[in-house]
Amino acid sequence: MTLFLTILEKVLEINRELNDVIDLSADGLVVSDSDGTLLRMNKAYEQIVGVKAQDFIGKPAAELKKCGVLPEVVTTRVLESGKQENLCLRIRGREVLLTGRPIFDDEGKIFRVVATIRDLNELNMLKEQVQTFKELHDRYLAELAQLRAKEVKVDIVADSAAMRRTMDLALKMAQVESNVLITGESGTGKEVVAKLIHRASQRRDGPFITINCGAIPPALLESELFGYEPGAFTGAKRSGKPGLFETAQGGTIFLDEVAEMPLDLQVKLLRVIQERVCFRLGGHKPVALDVRIIAATNKNLPEMIAGGLFREDLFYRLNVVQIFIPPLRERKEDIPSLVMHFLAKFNKKYHFQKRISPEAMGGLLHYSWPGNVRELENTIERMVVLSAGDTIEPQLLSENGPEFRTPPTGSRLLRDVMEETEKIMLVSAYEKHGSTRTVARALGISQPSVVRKLRKYGYKIRE
Template identity: 45%
Template sequence: MEICELTHYKNLNHELETIINTCFDEIFVTDGIGTVLRVNPAGEAFYGMKAAEIVGKNTEELARKGLFSPSLFPIVKERKERVSMIQRTRTGQTIHCIGNPSLDTEGNIEFIVFTSRDLTEIRQLRNKIERTEHLLESFQEELEELRRFHNKDEEDFISFSPDMRKIVKMADKIAKVDSTVLVTGKSGVGKGVIVSHIHKKSKRSKQPFIHINCGAIPESLIESELFGYEPGAFTGAKKEGKKGLFEAANGGTLFLDEIGEMPLNLQVKLLKALQENEIQRIGGTRPIPVDTRIIAATNKDLETMVEDGTFREDLFYRLNVIPIYIPPLSTRPEDISYLMDHFLEKFNKKYGISAYLSLKAENKLINYSWPGNVRELENLMERLVVIADRDEIQLSDLPQKIVSSTNGHKQYTVHINEICTLKQAHEELEEQLIIKAYKKYRSSYKVGKALGINQSTAYRKIQKYINDH
């Protein structure tokens, strides 16, 4: 029996050795104090050294010798969680390194597994991979992806992260129909870009695309802007009258941005236009039929506004036929480096410059929380390209608030009003978090993602704290 077990473990060890040694990615393993335990052949290629020269050494010693920079070990050791970083190796390669710690029952690090891949190659292949992975879905999608690949001007919406790829896929489907769409998300996430994407992909793409910001037009003028007016309708009106944006967008798409700013008295008229597909000019008596697709967007919580009586419930449901929520940039870090590349290329081309980010600057920007979302990132990239004194943008060129930021990690404070047991405190905090998260996201999947738990656990806790009450 013991001989059989020994043979089994030998075979298992041989299999694991084969898997590790033939892996395309680097596998670099250390113990809890940073001593290197294993490096596979892919790692040898990154550092230009044999595994025997690396194993047994401390990671900080290797970092000082220039094997890789910066060192990821102290960050993983401090946080005791999965951390990723861009590094440069002694052979001149830029790699994307991920450190995953393994903790014992007491929360101490037993060992850390670092996996790395050549980022240069990934960056060269990422657009092709992003498109070709959809080829099996349908021949139509294949043609669409190839068209996008050859037409760089249409690549305004970066969708590398899983969440954003789902949104773009949904937008492509929505574009084929005329259903009303409500796009929500924080300011600067790219609501206008996804709306434009839907119009470009639709059968209305050759027709007008009219964008109106409901919050930027005075309340006294927004009605005449939307619906137009007849000659002599009011003092100061043009004698020949004026078409409204509904008529101007006839056959195309009317984008009602910041719909939450729409005055309450105009919401009734907008609802009627949506329901009956016709409008009536100010001062007019005859209905005018319009074939206009409506897409609305807002950074406000319309459901709360409905409860407060500041937004009509019937209009909300008429607009919210197909909802699209665009998450903030801080929740989709996979997109940040690709957005930076996209905007650097865009502004380099615009200004005839060849600027690029240093490794330290790029790492700092990747780990910044971006409260202004994509708009803030785009504006910063333009500023850096324009004001940089040299082609390489240094850490010192970044704004001080980004340089001094703590990698986007927020500090949360819990206030205790009364003495209670730890179990009671834990349950009370858990209940508050679940209720608050569910009120915001209305989805067990999104609640789980926000709280760092799996969907089934989130579903059970929602049932416990909300649906069972």
């Protein structure tokens, strides 16, 4: 008898613990037998559905529908189908998800049905909170990237997610000594990223030496890179000359347009990378090097390797980490900030106070920019010096080519282009500043207008 009471007490204790666990669930839960009779209902189910367990325990689950509590009963569906069933319903003004699952006995017959109900309103609120936190995270990353760039005195605009990723990778590579290959179209800012890596690295106090491998005749490139000894060739200085690798000691050498380097010189560059020494032209004494190498190209090096124009072993040595800079047409979120940056630069240079009209900004946003940031900079300078008044109007764009005058999709109305331009500028400014008041000051409009327009375009304001 004592053993029986002990076992009974243990069973009751387990049952109490099970009830506590079930009642702690945020999801509503009911358990029915094979006939659909309700056996158990937790507190969350009572709260979500608006019923009392005592009114329904021992009754068929179908009573929930008959009483008008639920439009459909998932337990009934499970008993009919013999498999899991899901229902999305709206009850008491709330969207809910009902899920019913069968439990089978040893003979494969339904023994119990467990039905859960989840309040999707709360889930959607959580999703919105997660999205808000993600937006804040992205904005803080953008601000951090801008602060880091300012700290190392490099002008980089990184409003777009693509450019923020590029900045993050560049700053990460500044902490190590690995060789870096920067790729991207002409004018995207490869040298600017190389300077960022150098100025954020331990070599920041050393020299940053740039050489454009495509701008120097092949016959002179070797002596420029590695230097020469006295009398090495006709016209050589009597004292000889150190090369750019020697000049870059303790710092960084940036090999721009490295794909233009002749094959015979590629072999010598490979040896420099491997052995960390170089030989002056006409010399036999090795010069030990302490230099960080960053290379850049706008060419497809794997294709050049396949065509026998670039050494595969050199490619692998240079391409320890590759940083790709996306073209401007793929990161148009950066255009408004770039325009304002160059506008401020040339206003200061020429002692002007020019502003750009929304229509002109629209033309700039919808141009494809084959010359990328370099072309944009030149365009802004041209418009600053040519504009007659204080406001740069879209008529000036026509002087840069017919592409500026043609809307990108042919039949689009000016109103549509202007709205898209306005949206890009507002969202870009809000992501950058994080405050509608600051955006209003930056764009020269009222704060209520900023709020109204952001809401018009369906953008969630975090203030």
